[in-house]
Amino acid sequence: MINLTINNKKIEAEDGQTVLEVARENGIVIPTLCSHESLEPSGACRLCVVEAKQGKRTRIVTSCLYPVAEGLIVDTKSERVIEVRRLVLQLLLARCPESVQLKELAAELGIEPELRFTPDKDSSKCILCRMCVRTCEKVVGVCAIGFSYRGSEKNVCTPFQEDSVSCIGCGACAYVCPSGHIEMETSESGDIRKIWGRTFKMKTCKVCGRYFAPEDQLAFISKTSGVPIEDLAVCVSCR
Amino acid sequence: MMSKIKSFDELKSVQERLKAGRDPKKPCITICVGTGCLAYGTQKLVDNFREELTKRNLTEKIDFRTTGCHGFCERGPMIVISPDKVFYQRVGLADAGEIIDKTLLKGEIIERLLYVDPATGKKIVHEDDVPFYKKQTRLVFGQNSKVDPESLEDYLAIGGYSALGKALTGMKPEAIIQEVIKANLRGRGGGGFPAGWKWDETRKAEGEPKYVICNADEGDPGAYMDRSLLEGNPHLVLEGMIIGAFAIGSSQGYIYARNEYPLAIKNITLAIKQAREAGLLGENILGTGFSFDVKINRGGGAFVCGESSALFASLEGRAGEPRAKYIHATHKGLYDKPTNLNNVETWANVPFIIEKGADWYASIGTAGSKGTKIFSLVGKINNTGLVEVPMGTTLREIVFEIGGGIPDGRKFKAIQTGGPSGGCIPEKYLDMHVDFDELTKIGSMMGSGGMIVMDERNCMVDVAKYFTNFLVSESCGKCVPCREGVRRMRDILADIADGKGKEGDVELLEKMSKAIIDGSLCALGSSAPNPVLSTIRYFRDEYEAHIKEKRCPAGVCKALITYSVDAEKCTGCTVCSKVCPTGAASGERKKVHSIDTEKCTKCGACRESCKFDAIIVR
Numbered sequence: 001m002i003n004l005t006i007n008n009k010k011i012e013a014e015d016g017q018t019v020l021e022v023a024r025e026n027g028i029v030i031p032t033l034c035s036h037e038s039l040e041p042s043g044a045c046r047l048c049v050v051e052a053k054q055g056k057r058t059r060i061v062t063s064c065l066y067p068v069a070e071g072l073i074v075d076t077k078s079e080r081v082i083e084v085r086r087l088v089l090q091l092l093l094a095r096c097p098e099s100v101q102l103k104e105l106a107a108e109l110g111i112e113p114e115l116r117f118t119p120d121k122d123s124s125k126c127i128l129c130r131m132c133v134r135t136c137e138k139v140v141g142v143c144a145i146g147f148s149y150r151g152s153e154k155n156v157c158t159p160f161q162e163d164s165v166s167c168i169g170c171g172a173c174a175y176v177c178p179s180g181h182i183e184m185e186t187s188e189s190g191d192i193r194k195i196w197g198r199t200f201k202m203k204t205c206k207v208c209g210r211y212f213a214p215e216d217q218l219a220f221i222s223k224t225s226g227v228p229i230e231d232l233a234v235c236v237s238c239r
Numbered sequence: 240m241m242s243k244i245k246s247f248d249e250l251k252s253v254q255e256r257l258k259a260g261r262d263p264k265k266p267c268i269t270i271c272v273g274t275g276c277l278a279y280g281t282q283k284l285v286d287n288f289r290e291e292l293t294k295r296n297l298t299e300k301i302d303f304r305t306t307g308c309h310g311f312c313e314r315g316p317m318i319v320i321s322p323d324k325v326f327y328q329r330v331g332l333a334d335a336g337e338i339i340d341k342t343l344l345k346g347e348i349i350e351r352l353l354y355v356d357p358a359t360g361k362k363i364v365h366e367d368d369v370p371f372y373k374k375q376t377r378l379v380f381g382q383n384s385k386v387d388p389e390s391l392e393d394y395l396a397i398g399g400y401s402a403l404g405k406a407l408t409g410m411k412p413e414a415i416i417q418e419v420i421k422a423n424l425r426g427r428g429g430g431g432f433p434a435g436w437k438w439d440e441t442r443k444a445e446g447e448p449k450y451v452i453c454n455a456d457e458g459d460p461g462a463y464m465d466r467s468l469l470e471g472n473p474h475l476v477l478e479g480m481i482i483g484a485f486a487i488g489s490s491q492g493y494i495y496a497r498n499e500y501p502l503a504i505k506n507i508t509l510a511i512k513q514a515r516e517a518g519l520l521g522e523n524i525l526g527t528g529f530s531f532d533v534k535i536n537r538g539g540g541a542f543v544c545g546e547s548s549a550l551f552a553s554l555e556g557r558a559g560e561p562r563a564k565y566i567h568a569t570h571k572g573l574y575d576k577p578t579n580l581n582n583v584e585t586w587a588n589v590p591f592i593i594e595k596g597a598d599w600y601a602s603i604g605t606a607g608s609k610g611t612k613i614f615s616l617v618g619k620i621n622n623t624g625l626v627e628v629p630m631g632t633t634l635r636e637i638v639f640e641i642g643g644g645i646p647d648g649r650k651f652k653a654i655q656t657g658g659p660s661g662g663c664i665p666e667k668y669l670d671m672h673v674d675f676d677e678l679t680k681i682g683s684m685m686g687s688g689g690m691i692v693m694d695e696r697n698c699m700v701d702v703a704k705y706f707t708n709f710l711v712s713e714s715c716g717k718c719v720p721c722r723e724g725v726r727r728m729r730d731i732l733a734d735i736a737d738g739k740g741k742e743g744d745v746e747l748l749e750k751m752s753k754a755i756i757d758g759s760l761c762a763l764g765s766s767a768p769n770p771v772l773s774t775i776r777y778f779r780d781e782y783e784a785h786i787k788e789k790r791c792p793a794g795v796c797k798a799l800i801t802y803s804v805d806a807e808k809c810t811g812c813t814v815c816s817k818v819c820p821t822g823a824a825s826g827e828r829k830k831v832h833s834i835d836t837e838k839c840t841k842c843g844a845c846r847e848s849c850k851f852d853a854i855i856v857r
Contacts, residue, residue, distance in 0.1 A: 042717075043562070043563045043718065043760055044717050044718050044719070044760070045718075045719055046718050046719050046720055046758045046759070046760070047719075049757070049758055060757040060758065061563075061565065062563060062760075065563040065565060066563075066565055067565060067566075080753075080757055083750070083753060083754045083757070084720070084754045084757050084758035086754070087720060087724060087751060087754035087755070087758065088719045088720060088754075088758060091719055091720070091723035091724055091727065092719060092723070094723070094727070095723055114747075116731065116741070116743075116744070116747055117727050117730075118730070127719070128716065128717075128719075128722070130717075147558065147716075149716075150541065150543075150558075150714070150715050150716045151711060151712060151713065151714040151715065151716045151722060151726075152711060152714070152716065152722055152723070152726045153716070154715075154716030154722070
């Protein structure tokens with residue numbers, strides 16, 4: 001057991017846990033944009049910063065990555081912390097002025113846009129949180145998308161920005177996207193799904209007859225899990 | 240090819256034999272073929288010397304040695320003629336024959352090739368008397384002019400690998416580490432972290448294998464210290480690494496070098512091959528049972544890959560992005576194994592510490608920073624080049640005594656140290672003693688040792704914009720404060736330079752800087768605001784002039800200046816009209832010229848070329 005303090009509250013934690021995990025278990029809210037329970041932390045968005053005091057040393061750390069330690073004193077709302085969070089959100093609001101999700105989060109945290117930052121005009125809603133890329137690689141196991149370029153030119157795309165060959169149309173990337181950037185179009189009848197420049201044919205459930213998954217995804221699951229494709233013909237609701 | 244040396248004793252006898260073969264009285268022409276001098280076309284001069292020596296049947300009587308960088312890059316191509324160390328600079332590519340005939344055969348000095356001390360106007364014959372060299376302590380860099388970087392024999396002849404022999408046969412790993420701790424060798428790559436502590440941590444860390452890495456990803460604009468060491472004396476760096484590996488308990492090392500350094504990579508590749516063949520690297524080094532080998536990894540030119548965790552990612556074959564370092568690389572570095580990373584210059588210091596002892600080493604420098612530091616002195620400075628001085632040397636000594644001051648009699652304004660994320664130091668600190676801690680105290684840093692001198696014609700807003708722009712293009716893009724924040728700072732700086740700055744911009748820049756320093760993932764981001772903060776700190780009035788008065792005091796920011804001719808000073812020499820690329824500057828001979836502001840692109844060519852200071856920029 002490790003004893004630490006978060007916002008003056010004495011807390012016990014397991015060795016190896018991160019500050020963010022422990023805070024959440026104890027009902028202390030720390031805002032995040034790139035953290036997901038199914039993914040390893042990456043520390044990209046910097047929204048989850050907290051002030052951590054260990055011995056004489058006080059510094060700003062990312063709670064999603066910072067391991068708990070005996071005697072650690074954490075402040076999740078110090079002035080320095082608030083200033084970092086404010087700047088991060090203001091920068092993201094300027095980068096993605098059309099993202100509804102970001103506006104909502106800013107309102108929740110009481111952060112106004114910085115008017116000195118000219119909003120970007122490319123109508124991108126991507127904040128480069130990397131959740132889509134990490135989900136595709138680590139959860140789905142496909143690696144259909146990644147990054148190209150670096151710095152402010154960096155963007156999420158398929159290799160060489162060509163229509164993805166390896167994408168299975170599962171839509172997990174669109175599901176985890178926190179800012180509404182990745183769009184997945186589904187036809188009215190549900191027989192077709194479009195994502196990353198590809199059009200995927202959907203499969204109907206053998207029981208209820210509704211379209212429930214792309215054929216490519218079912219083939220991928222069958223191939224990687226060894227389950228015969230016939231056994232994957234029923235949707236989650238009917239299973 | 241050298242046969243395998245199987246023991247320290249055998250190494251000593253090989254060194255003796257090679258040393259004996261070198262007659263100190265025998266005439267020798269030493270010529271610098273570092274990248275700087277090669278850019279002057281020195282290879283042609285080398286070919287000419289070889290040809291002329293052969294023609295005169297002198298190849299046996301006169302030694303001819305090509306070496307790495309001597310440091311005085313401003314004056315290349317340059318040669319030193321031993322034994323008297325006659326120094327010729329700005330040597331013409333066709334001068335080889337004349338030099339051999341006059342100086343080597345007859346002992347005559349060729350006046351036109353001598354260096355003229357601008358301070359006294361005197362011609363200087365010998366290398367040691369040149370003020371640029373005289374004030375330096377060329378501990379690490381001095382060997383560059385003594386060895387042909389392609390020759391292991393040369394390195395052995397000056398006692399090379401003795402420190403390795405001593406360490407492997409006479410010292411325990413722990414004792415080596417203690418020696419490095421006692422010497423207080425601090426990392427020359429930027430952080431200034433004590434190398435010995437890092438070694439100790441890595442040695443004690445659990446996990447196998449342990450890696451030893453040389454960071455040769457030097458990427459600061461204008462800096463080439465590490466490049467010149469790797470190019471000019473690769474065995475010295477290698478020897479340092481092998482000693483470190485033995486102390487740490489590592490059998491595998493890497494050199495992470497920029498692919499933009501082809502000569503450095505060529506020379507270190509050759510050095511590794513030679514050292515392996517000679518039994519100084521690889522299996523059972525010097526017959527001691529210790530084995531260690533080195534691989535070279537060429538980086539793709541990302542500045543951020545000089546940051547340790549990004550360097551590891553790149554070495555592992557992933558994109559060069561940093562990760563949080565809450566667990567030190569000494570415990571979890573490359574492939575999550577204990578890893579010790581030091582830069583080229585740090586490794587190059589190690590053999591001297593082992594050879595001459597920590598006490599001797601620690602006698603050089605200041606209380607907190609020991610030894611010497613190589614600086615790359617560039618910008619508005621007479622003697623552009625690489626200089627090595629003891630820690631604690633003042634900026635004034637470096638800029639005015641070694642660097643020869645500012646060209647064209649202009650006034651010193653600031654010196655930027657520490658690379659793009661360092662700071663600009665104003666005139667009032669010229670007498671400060673340069674070391675790791677002093678530089679940090681005044682808002683700059685040592686970095687890897689870049690020094691860019693600025694004069695009264697440098698605009699500090701423009702300077703801040705330049706470095707910030709560099710960092711924008713070199714940010715990896717992983718974390719928000721660096722990727723987005725530094726770009727927004729650059730935009731605000733560009734606005735200020737364009738006359739579109741707003742009241743409150745300076746305060747906003749300061750506020751953003753604090754949050755970026757606190758919030759960034761790696762040192763690139765957390766030091767990125769330094770150029771802005773230090774220029775605001777010392778040159779706030781210049782920012783104010785741009786914002787409030789829409790004026791660029793240095794006459795640099797194009798949107799805020801106009802060019803005109805001072806009728807009283809203009810002599811009608813017509814030079815400005817000749818250099819003007821758009822025909823804006825014009826006038827009749829011996830009559831006052833004028834500048835058509837409609838046509839003028841504000842390139843500054845007229846101002847630079849006017850000998851009468853008659854171009855007014857307001």
